[in-house]
Amino acid sequence: MTFPQAKNESNIDKAISSGSDWDAVILIAQDHQHLNNLTLKETIASHQRIDARVGKECMLLIASGIAGGRLVYAPTGPLDRGFDDVRRVSDAAKKAIVMARDAGSRNPLLVVCGVPEDQGYTHALEVAYFGACQALWQPLEAREALNEEDIEPVKSIGLYAKGKLDMDALEAVESGRRLARDLCGTEPERMSxxxxxxxxxxxxxxxxxxxxxxxxxxxxxxxxxxxxxxxxxxxxxxxxxxxxxxxxxxxxxxxxxxxxxxxxxxxxxxxxxxxxxxxxxxxxxxxxxxxxxxxxxxxxxxxxxxxxxxxxxxxxxxxxxxxxxxxxxxxxxxxxxxxxxxxxxxxxxxxxxxxxxxxxxxxxxxxxxxxxxxxxxxxxxxxxxxxxxxxxxxxxxxxxxxxxxxxxxxxxxxxxxxxxxxxxxxxxxxxxxxxxxxxxxxxxxxxxxxxxxxxxxxxxxxxxxxxxxxxxxxxxxxxxxxxxxxxxxxxxxxxxxxxxxxxxxxxxxxxxxxxxx
Missing domain, CATH: 3.40.630.10 (Zn peptidases)
Structure with a gap:
């Protein structure tokens, strides 16, 4: 049972650079106006000048100075209204990981920034990882009938965090979710x-x-x-x-x-x-x-x-x-x-x-x-x-x-x-x-x-x-x-x-x- 391995990244400048081991950068944010990273901010701004959709919907941006030459920018929209919650980050991650995968990425870096600094968004990065894994899962029958590496090609997902994340715990939970999806989502003869x-x-x-x-x-x-x-x-x-x-x-x-x-x-x-x-x-x-x-x-x-x-x-x-x-x-x-x-x-x-x-x-x-x-x-x-x-x-x-x-x-x-x-x-x-x-x-x-x-x-x-x-x-x-x-x-x-x-x-x-x- 395989799924994308979670890997911690703590140096944003090194991780997003064209010389890193990642082959795409996925940015999830409310907007890009308050980004601290100049490379990401300028890349988005240059594309926005020629495409008004940038910042309004999930987009693949081509950028030679960024890891893999790919930046997938997935805006969440507002997060600070009384009815918003961390699932907006998960929803953005689902769209972005599918776009990155279809563009050829196999080891993308996930960056979540600009979320509210309150308890409801404490684990926004981890929730984004779970959302990405949810979107990438393919049914057990499909994996058994076809080449699993072809239909689930993403091997790892980098998680940018200033501190240390418990990757073992994250992967343990995703392993449990994957088992649950396999058992639930399988046709009645295969899972009699x-x-x-x-x-x-x-x-x-x-x-x-x-x-x-x-x-x-x-x-x-x-x-x-x-x-x-x-x-x-x-x-x-x-x-x-x-x-x-x-x-x-x-x-x-x-x-x-x-x-x-x-x-x-x-x-x-x-x-x-x-x-x-x-x-x-x-x-x-x-x-x-x-x-x-x-x-x-x-x-x-x-x-x-x-x-x-x-x-x-x-x-x-x-x-x-x-x-x-x-x-x-x-x-x-x-x-x-x-x-x-x-x-x-x-x-x-x-x-x-x-x-x-x-x-x-x-x-x-x-x-x-x-x-x-x-x-x-x-x-x-x-x-x-x-x-x-x-x-x-x-x-x-x-x-x-x-x-x-x-x-x-x-x-x-x-x-x-x-x-x-x-x-x-x-x-x-x-x-x-x-x-x-x-x-x-x-x-x-x-x-x-x-x-x-x-x-x-x-x-x-x-x-x-x-x-x-x-x-x-x-x-x-x-x-x-x-x-x-x-x-x-x-x-x-x-x-x-x-x-x-x-x-x-x-x-x-x-x-x-x-x-x-």
């Missing part, structure tokens, strides 16, 4: 449940991460009954059979914090018996974005090796197929936690998978020091409708008391991986209440989440009940903070789940929060 598990095993081979794959049919049926129901129609096809992938990272020294992650890995979602129609099935090979992000975060840990932290993840890789053995609405299935779940809609399958995973993690978290639980999923269209390209953090009471969502959202803003904190309320628990004595909880209504009031909040109530976490909220003897992360809006660039590039969200926010970037 068994092959998803194999890719994880390959990714963590030789690392400090312990990997265990549960594939035995009887074990899955007994220990993950809701998950198994979702995959029931797929078990007759060996290449689609479900898997549970367990990942565990334990840092050196005394463990002071334990994190537990459940990842939704629906490798293809037909909707099941509640079949997706009207073209809404396209893109459902990426309904595994939550599982991909969980694996990506663990990859960051494997590369960075932070001390004093333990992370346990369970990923449910399942195909929600349609056929004679598909589970249907009205079935009552007892979860791993012993909760009787009435199925309301088979297209609300991801929460069933997560509930069993969370129940297993809950049992471990009860005995752990400073535990926090998370579920990560492309769960609802409502999250994308409500928050657009932002991750939705839905907290239980214990998590709210610890400000878990606020801390993730605040640090995500600084690192260009933003989220919105969403409250879990009594209406959400009322919505999934049992209607008869035959069951304990309803999995879903039978309408689309995007047109359902509190459509991304009430699933968290279901997850809390079906997993047994409701017994460990803020009023319990052993409270367990729990945050549900819905990445339906943040999981891909621009919102097209069939064609757009997976983002790896919320890998960067998690790494910044728990690895001390």
């Amino acid at each position: 449940p068994p092959r998803f598990a194999e890719y994880c095993e390959q990714a963590f081979e030789g690392s400090s991460v312990k990997v265990e794959v549960v594939s035995d049919d009887a074990t899955l049926r007994k220990d993950y009954p809701l998950l198994y129901a979702v995959g029931r129609c797929s078990v007759h096809t060996p290449r689609h059979q479900p898997r549970v992938i367990r990942l565990e990272y334990t840092g050196e020294g005394e463990i002071l914090q334990n994190l537990f992650f459940a990842g939704k890995g629906i490798t293809y979602d037909t909707g099941g018996a509640d079949l997706k129609t009207g073209g809404h099935m396209a893109g459902m090979s990426r309904d595994k974005g939550g599982a991909a992000a969980v694996a990506g975060f663990v990859q960051c840990l494997a590369r960075c090796q932070p001390k004093g932290i333990r992370v346990v993840a369970e990923i449910g890789a399942v195909r929600n197929s349609i056929g004679s053995d598909a589970f249907v609405a009205d079935e009552i299935i007892t979860s791993h936690a012993g909760v009787r779940v009435r199925i309301g809609n088979t297209d609300a399958e991801g929460r069933l998978v997560l509930a069993d995973l969370l129940s297993h993690l809950r049992e471990q978290a009860k005995e752990a020091i400073d535990p926090t639980l998370f579920s990560v999923a492309t769960l609802t269209g409502h999250a994308a409708m409500a928050y657009g390209p932002y991750t939705a953090y839905v907290e239980n009471g214990a998590a709210r008391e610890h400000h878990c969502g606020d801390k993730l959202a605040n640090i995500g803003d600084i690192w260009g991986d933003p989220g919105e904190v969403s409250r879990s309320r009594k209406e959400d628990f009322d919505f999934v209440r049992p209607r008869t004595k035959a069951d304990d909880v309803l999995s879903s209504n039978n309408g689309p989440s995007s047109t359902t009031a509190r459509g991304h909040q009430f699933p968290m109530a279901f997850l809390s009940i079906a997993s047994g976490l409701i017994n460990h909220d803020s009023n319990a003897d052993k409270p367990l903070p729990y945050v549900h992360m819905d990445i339906a809006g943040s999981g891909v660039d621009a919102g097209d789940w069939q064609h757009d590039t997976p983002t790896g969200a919320p890998v960067v926010a998690l790494a910044a929060r728990y690895m001390g970037l």
Whole structure:
């Protein structure tokens, strides 16, 4: 797994000179009027005299005195308005790196200057690097079918900074984001449940991460009954059979914090018996974005090796197929936690998978020091409708008391991986209440989440009940903070789940929060 290597440059005059090792300079700035470097400023001014577009849009400028003879100038526009944030730098970097690559650059130098001197832009250069890598990524199938060096030709990206940057940490995070993009953005046969598990095993081979794959049919049926129901129609096809992938990272020294992650890995979602129609099935090979992000975060840990932290993840890789053995609405299935779940809609399958995973993690978290639980999923269209390209953090009471969502959202803003904190309320628990004595909880209504009031909040109530976490909220003897992360809006660039590039969200926010970037 390769991606552009990050290299620190601290001497701007030497780095941008025609005699340097870089073959292009990418300048990202609000404007060029206040540049301190005379070479860059005069180059831009001379081009602006003959081309009015310079300074208004991303442009390739030819300059013999600059490294590689190429200067890509990508203006960000204003950055100091109340609604601006560091993602404007990332957006400029995406455009600029593609232009540099297409012009023939293979080792460009990235210069970010003129950003506001406040906390929101503290990591603007690093965010620009992540944006560039995002734009350069090509799908796994393309890299396997074609020459990877031809379709991803950029080898390194220089980062100009007056001080030292932690390049190892940056590359660790990008490695995790790349794994997440590969797992999420791959078609349903190449990344079917068994092959998803194999890719994880390959990714963590030789690392400090312990990997265990549960594939035995009887074990899955007994220990993950809701998950198994979702995959029931797929078990007759060996290449689609479900898997549970367990990942565990334990840092050196005394463990002071334990994190537990459940990842939704629906490798293809037909909707099941509640079949997706009207073209809404396209893109459902990426309904595994939550599982991909969980694996990506663990990859960051494997590369960075932070001390004093333990992370346990369970990923449910399942195909929600349609056929004679598909589970249907009205079935009552007892979860791993012993909760009787009435199925309301088979297209609300991801929460069933997560509930069993969370129940297993809950049992471990009860005995752990400073535990926090998370579920990560492309769960609802409502999250994308409500928050657009932002991750939705839905907290239980214990998590709210610890400000878990606020801390993730605040640090995500600084690192260009933003989220919105969403409250879990009594209406959400009322919505999934049992209607008869035959069951304990309803999995879903039978309408689309995007047109359902509190459509991304009430699933968290279901997850809390079906997993047994409701017994460990803020009023319990052993409270367990729990945050549900819905990445339906943040999981891909621009919102097209069939064609757009997976983002790896919320890998960067998690790494910044728990690895001390």
